[in-house]
Amino acid sequence: MFFAKRLFTSVGLLVMVSGMTFFMILMVPGDPAVTAAGPEATAEQIEETRKRLGLGDNILVQFVRWIHSAVTGDLGVTLQGGTPVADLVLERFPVTVGLALLAIILALLVAVPVGVIAAVRQGSLLDRVITIAASAGTAVPAFWLGLVLVIVFSLTLRILPSSGYVPFTESPSRWLQYLILPAATLAAAPAAEIARQLRASMIDILDQDYVRTARAKGLPTPSVLLKHALKNAGVPAMTMIGLQMTFLLGGAVIVEQIFGVPGLGALSITAVLQRDIPLIQGTVLVAALAVLVVNLMVDLSYRYFNPKVQ
Incomplete structure (x- = not known):
């Protein structure tokens, strides 16, 4: 129902x-x-x-x-x-989806441990450093960060390509090599927002009676954090993740232009510049459908984190 x-x-x-x-x-x-x-x-x-x-x-x-x-x-x-x-959209859409998924994976790999550590060490110097870094992450424009990453990793260190794309089916390693910089650019702001939200939720959860009871029973700290605190802090965190997935799909328009990724964002820019109305309508429709699917998945995930949600 x-x-x-x-x-x-x-x-x-x-x-x-x-x-x-x-x-x-x-x-x-x-x-x-x-x-x-x-x-x-x-x-x-x-x-x-x-x-x-x-x-x-x-x-x-x-x-x-x-x-x-x-x-x-x-x-x-x-x-x-x-x-x-439809052919153009189906050709470009998987590129943008792959970029967004890689970005959200990078964001979660950074945000979850950072958010938990900041909550556990609330008020410490490490917590303040993480909070400042998270605030900076949300304030840095994606286009500026993308250009900095290109200068450092492509032009200076010469370890990653500055632009281009290779399909995953052709070479997974080269696919990752070409998408790691644009994905990192996209992941910066979501990682900061998710970390801030998770920190706030974890601080509230760690102050609950059932967490103190679990600690009083002598349960190991990792078990208390992962089994009791983190899962219950998942509902507000999942809401933020859903919002950030929407941001990633929108932010891909700029990032794909910077790194020359042939995704849906680059296609929509071309459609607008050429005033190609059917192409604009098609890209917007598919992007809106993707956002609705993400929101539906987030809503369904609430029942995992909190079975009381109906």
Whole structure:
């Protein structure tokens, strides 16, 4: 029942986002028929293109037609080149997903131990250093950090490539080599936010009676922290992780441009610059779907961390 309710809500949100995207794009200056017909097209050719694309129909009719096509997997074709939008998105989307997953893994590998250590050593010099570092991590712009990493690891040390991409299926080691810098750039801010949230949650949990009772029974500190404290601090931490996954998908637009990663973010930039409306709609729709799936997974994870959640 819980899953069905969340799924129904997600579908409604997806339709709402699709509608907002569709109608906002119509407000963008420029005629899609001119873009599709080409800069040297005659007035007759432009009008013929407008009729072929159905741009002369009522706006609501266009929206319903687009939604119907999207449900069947048809996202239309690009205005320049006539390439199916679904093919382009399916080609680029796994690249962005791989980058985001690697970034969140790096963020968790740093944030979880750091957050726990800061909570256990609350008020110490180490705790203050971690807090300051976390604040700095949230304040550093991704584009600046990306450029610094390129200068240090690519231009100075020459141990990692500055740009490019190799598919995971072709070579996992080279895939990691090309994505480690952009993933680290994306992971900095989420790692800082997750560490701060986990520290605050752990401090509150460690002050609870059942934790003090577990310690009084003589349970080892690692067991108290992992089995009792960390799991119960997982609900607010998972909320932050879900929010940061959304941030990663949005931040990939900038990072992919910096490191030359051919993902969905780079594709959306190209679509905007070319005013390719079907391509913009397709990338936004798939990105919104990815965010909703992440949020649904986070909601379902609450029941693992707290079985009382209904």
